[in-house]
Amino acid sequence: MSENRKQEQIEEIFSYYGNQKDKSTQEMVVALLKELQEVEGCISIGLRKRVVEVTGITENFLNCIIKMYPSIKESANVHEIIACTGERCGNKNGMEILRNIKKELGIGKDGMSRDGNFKLQTRNCLKQCRTAPNLMIDGKIYSGQELEDIKKLFQKI
Numbered sequence: 001m002s003e004n005r006k007q008e009q010i011e012e013i014f015s016y017y018g019n020q021k022d023k024s025t026q027e028m029v030v031a032l033l034k035e036l037q038e039v040e041g042c043i044s045i046g047l048r049k050r051v052v053e054v055t056g057i058t059e060n061f062l063n064c065i066i067k068m069y070p071s072i073k074e075s076a077n078v079h080e081i082i083a084c085t086g087e088r089c090g091n092k093n094g095m096e097i098l099r100n101i102k103k104e105l106g107i108g109k110d111g112m113s114r115d116g117n118f119k120l121q122t123r124n125c126l127k128q129c130r131t132a133p134n135l136m137i138d139g140k141i142y143s144g145q146e147l148e149d150i151k152k153l154f155q156k157i
């Protein structure tokens with residue numbers, strides 16, 4: 001499945017569950033996590049943050065649920081970086097930012113950083129074109145001037 005298709009499916013899942021009245025119940029959260037896992041293979045740091053946001057549950061409650069269901073797999077503590085390579089971001093230095101990230105973190109062919117702490121992916125649009133250029137790290141968007149000094153940005157993470 002392409003990365004864009006995956007992202008679309010993830011958004012569909014979040015929008016479906018986000019509209020459920022009982023979205024913060026254990027049953028619903030488990031169902032949501034299982035669907036996300038079917039698409040992504042595991043529950044990443046970024047997905048965990050979104051689950052907390054969308055369902056309104058606390059991180060503690062989410063941790064308890066994940067522990068209770070061994071079939072739900074968390075990704076190792078790897079930070080997920082999604083660089084936007086869409087037209088709007090591309091026109092505003094997006095490609096140079098991507099090159100800087102690769103260089104700074106020593107990203108290999110598998111998308112992993114030299115130290116194994118970061119995984120880099122690209123996407124055609126993060127649906128935040130207004131603030132281009134954009135980058136998503138663990139589910140949070142970083143834009144514009146924040147991306148001028150990549151080294152500094154990664155120190156904050």
Ligand code: FES
Nearest residue numbers: 084086089126128
């Ligand atoms: S092109 Fe980058 S957010 Fe849309």
